[in-house]
Amino acid sequence: MRAMIAALSMGLLAMAPGSAHAGGDPEAGKAKSAVCAGCHGIDGNSTNPQWPKLAGQHAIYLVTAVHAYKSGARKNSLMKPMVQELSDEDIEDLAAFYSSQKQK
């Protein structure tokens, strides 16, 4: 039951404006991704296995993850300062870019 409530809550979260729809612009996201490339690779294929590959990942998942880093719901001392200044549009653009890339 708790799992069901959690699943429903996350479903509602996914429908919240700006939090999880995949309406970003991949070209705009590419232009904004330079600072991410240091760890995640130019095309989202990180070479250091400590950092996740983002290439080909679901955009909605990426949007949700970045919002969680930004809010502190998902605690990460490296990611928080990287995403702190991103707007909802920036986050959606970046997610659209990475999800459009091919995993290698």
Add this chain to the structure above:
Amino acid sequence: MRAMIAALSMGLLAMAPGSAHAGGDPEAGKAKSAVCAGCHGIDGNSTNPQWPKLAGQHAIYLVTAVHAYKSGARKNSLMKPMVQELSDEDIEDLAAFYSSQKQK
């Protein structure tokens, strides 16, 4: 400086026994993955875009993520009960399996 300390800490974490080396057995992981498949797909390609694709992800990243769910460092009310009973070996086997799969 703080970022550097965090990076060093995560580097040390990655070297800790059982936490992040990719020594798992993909075949054993496949056999253990049935319960994960409901959300993440049989081969780690989740069809629901709320759940991340695991196929082709770095094994070390997957190991670290599951340990973080298990310890509560990464809070997730759906994932915590799913990983609570996994041993270090289970986690490495699962990570080896998913990282060996092809992202679709």
